[in-house]
Amino acid sequence: MSVSNLLENWSEFRHLHPVDDVPHDPYKWAMSIDLDACSGCNACSVACYAENNLPVVGKEKYAHGQAMHWMRIERYWDEDGREFPDQGAQFLPMMCQQCEAAPCETVCPVGATNHTPDGINSQIYNRCIGSRYCSANCPFKVRYFNWYDYPTTDNVWPAEMNQQLNPDVTVRGKGVMEKCTFCIQRVTVAKNNAKNEGRIVHDGDVQTACQQACPTSAISFGNLVDKESKVYKQWKAQQVELDKDAQAKDKNEEGRSELRGYRIFEELRPYPSVMYLERVRESAV
């Protein structure tokens, strides 16, 4: 979105978000993550470091909360005061939720973060001035700021290590915000290939790095517009709808809803593009 275009066509652009009369077409990238399959093993997170040129910040900066893990595994314990966590832990892979009404987008003073037509919340590094408003306004805290110049002064990739850097992804310098992009470099390649062949991207043409690594295949990624895609089918089966702030499951919490799809902080109405499936625990033991 060039800025002039953004400004001239603002209302129209916003209108083109998925509302009843103008749905996304032909792409709306989305995810679903099955927490019952997720084992919390961290493979996705390391895969993300490898794919997206994430800097390793070291112990001291990690202590300052400056870790740059776009994909992180959150681990929660039950809070009912039992002595031992005898139903295990709750693991949750957390990354940018690619909100449809992203709180970060509206506060960016320079339009560096904005929505792509296919529903990804994009981050344009060279436009970013480092105000960090977006991060402050993100309810998921999945935006990461480059406090240091990791490629140069911090020398995060000393000789030979730098040869591993992915040329499809910018190595970010000091003072810019960054976050999960749904592996937009992979999406772009898939879209270009599809365009060359005069078709749209088929389900399975593109995998995100985390999805590809995940040993339990807990992560699905695909096009929510494509009715053949796994993600579409999963969202549909769980009756989760992109532009609703309360889902069928929530309405029926007391009874047996038999659904387990939900989105985090739905009540804040960011309309995230990531659906989680609740972790299941056996009732018989």
Added chain:
Amino acid sequence: MMNSGFDRRDFLKVLGWGGAAVALSGCGNGSVEDGKETVVSYVETNDYMIPSISVYFNSTCAQCDAGCSITGRLREGRVLKLEGNPDSTINRGKTCGLGQAGVQHHYNPDRVREPLLRTGSSGEAITWEKAYALIAEKTKGVSGEEIAFLSGGVSGHLKVLLGNYLDSFGCKNHFAYEAIAPAVLRAANKKSYGVEMPRFNIGKAKVVLSFGADFLGSWVSPVHFSQQYAQFRKGVDGQRGVLIQVESKMTLTGANADRWLVVRPGTEGILALGLINALGAHGVALSGDVAAAVKGYDKARVSKDTGVSAEQIDKIVALLKARTPSLVLAGSAAEGYAHGSQNAAAINLLNQVLGNVGKTVEVAEVVPFPQMAPTTGNTAALRKLNDGLAAGKYKVLFSYAANPVFTAPGAMKFKDNMAKAGFKVVFAHYLDETALQADLVLPLDSALEDWNTQVPEYLATCAQINIQQPLMEKLHANTRGMGDILLALLKQRRAEEYKGFEDYYAYLRGAMLKNKAALGGGKLDDDTFWNETLSKGIVKLEGRVGGLSGRASAAGLTLPAPAAVDAQYPLQLIPSVNASLRDGRHTNQPWLQESPDPLTTIVWDSWVEIHPRKAAELGIVEGDIVEVSGKNGSIKAQAYLFPGIHPDAVSIPLGRGHEAMGRYAKGYGVNPFQILDPVFDKETGELALHETRVKISKAGSRVIVVKDEGVVGGMQMGKKIAVRVSSDKVKLSEEV
């Protein structure tokens, strides 16, 4: 896959470094400099080499011994990323975090680049000719008994060459050592099932009862088991699998259990026998010897010994009876005691009583080339080597893919004993603790530069030989492949026999082509077969399948009563195995250092896990530096209050605490291997990792624990972030 029908050698020849600059343009910070940046073109190319288009080559992951097949993504001659190879039945296109970090082993800035000869306290770079001459000189006239070769687990053609080299001296001293290996279990399985490693079909089981087997984290073949686990959770016929984990310190697998049962350390076998007893009481037929063996293990006693409530035992028994087939696994937590073999035997017996043998415990296929079959490592081998070294038996010691100076218990004094060997040659990627003790360090190619074949110990659904091949040109001119080194050494001994092989590649190709028919390529010409083999990265075989033997008698199976509380050292030390750091050989891969431990979310440092109740008793809070001391030394680390541990145990993760091995490993954390008590399993002689008893005291200072979880320590504070639902509230069979 773009890699069919080309000759790998040509590929490597033309590759050069051309194009690297084109690609590296992605790495700068972005000013436009027309006419300043150089774009180096290729001199010669193949058709598939197009700038900005990725090329994929198949190989085998060498980060652990599970044998996952990988696909390396290459751009302009550099390997950028490793993905799983979907054609492998082991990992089916998936990788773990450890596997992902394989590129950091390859590109590590702290790799050894030249052969180094010790002169006094420092190393001097020498040529390979000189290094080989030195080895020839030092082994001249030395008898086979005076040579020792220490290695990790080896298989494939490398094992053949290694065997032949040692044979040339008449040497029988090959010590295969793995610091963390299911060696006790192998022996127990051999007794119970007739094979060391049967196939555990988690995907087919309706209940998995695991005694400390961390199969989602680090046990045997975690990526394979993780996929089976996903299938198990979805259920075979719509009924979701139930996982019960029994252990004293929560592992990653325990954290995913439906029911996590904390037991007093070392009483896993007692619980297993108690369950058999209870099953008998609930009408499961027990044969005479089994009934006799479990007679004394009534619910009340078992509950008292283990700390598991009688009510819980009833629930498990009911579940095991109702849902079949089930699967019982014995893992490292059960093995790690002086009575580890008995623990494992008792747990295996439970499988037999439940009728799982032949259903979820299946016979594994065997690669029909016994000379290539894996020689698995264990700790008994190290003990034997250590005794020999202490007695000054060895004039020449070789060490490959092992770091015993770091991983042997301090009480074994391995470092001192190693010094007694006359001439110590260490084949190394990095200057680790063991390499620093060497007289001669020979730098190895990384796993992404080297040729090899590998036969995994744990085969999934078919027998397979894995091919490891260079994914890119060597980074450093003076490193060598292990196969090439062994071949060069063999040429010193048996020049006639090996003169036909220019290098290890030629040897490997020749050996594979000789067995072309047996490898399934009988109808293909040599080049086609070879190229196809390299392209796939896997040779799938008709494996030999035997049967599982009838069970061993339960007669004589007894378990010691739980150890009495030691007043001086009241706590059990559980050295825990983290899925990415394992025994510490990968600690210098920064992604793994910065990848939080899944359970504590701590990074870049070691910690001592203490149950909050115990911590309150001792007045310890998070971040207190505590001293953990036992009979064999003490270490200091930060305390972390962790609910998933028995209050009478503390746990410190293995893998950190390096004093060498480069910038990313050295000086981070502590090494609990150093304070382990030298207690060994009575039957197998394996080091009992969990038998160390310690006391714990505050050492005065306090630090802020560097971890990923928030200040409230993993609480959701009423926000529905990660939500859990009871299984009777969902219908998984109707999901996509």
Added chain:
Amino acid sequence: MHRFLRLSVLLMGLFAAASTFAVDAQTPALTTEDDLGPAIEQPIEFPHVRHAKDMQINCMYCHTYARRSAVAGIPPLQKCIGCHQYIESVKDKPRIKTLFEYWDAKKAIPWKKVHDLPDFVRFNHERHIKRFYFQQNRPVQEVCGYCHGDVKEMTVARRSKLLSMGWCVSCHQKEHPVSAEGGTPVGNQVPWYSMKKPPADASGKVIKAKGPNDCSVCHK
């Protein structure tokens, strides 16, 4: 209807802030005008004029990657030799001698980059060539010339277009014909490019469309 984003207050804020930072700053005006880059000394003074004009060699004969990949790359040395080993008439010319020196040493020629884009920009040669050469059947020298200028008149290539973002956008905002069989753009993707429905013929089939106008298409 549920329009959750009509937040005029935020819009005002964005407008004010964006104008301060972006619009009023010294952005070059949208332009297609020429802008001559620096003259660059190359290891071999490659005469484009000889090859492209006198010999009438198709650009893509040497720059073969451009139609297959995002990156145009530089032709491999092997390509030059492939022809020149048979061209006796120029074999003793100093430039050709240098060429063979590199070849005999199997050394890559350290060409200097003439058209450099910032590292955060993702420009896709393949898409542009597909769109204008293969689908629109425009002459190849014209298509390459949109960005590279009149290379057939140059010896050593020299940048002659601005290659700034405004310069790129000026072309992306024009409406270019869309061929029916080209498959570009696909389906209802068209309105997204420009925010406005593109011109269509009587049957409603799109006949012209603007280039993609979405930050993340070009910025990586």
